[in-house]
Amino acid sequence: MLSRARKCSFCGSEIPVGSGLMYVKRDGTILWFCSRKCRVSMLEFHRDPRKLKWTEYHGKRERGS
């Protein structure tokens, strides 16, 4: 199992070990954010990463599996 690098829960970029912000939701879900920008975008503004140019998910469409 790879545990060296984490991906930002919001923008999808890799977070180097020892950095990043961890956030635990009430239901126990652990979220990782590479920066405060990503943290507030998700937790305070509830933004959709697919609509933001600077995320890896920008322009990607949800596909039914």
Ligand SMILES: [Zn+2]
């Ligand atoms: Zn991020």
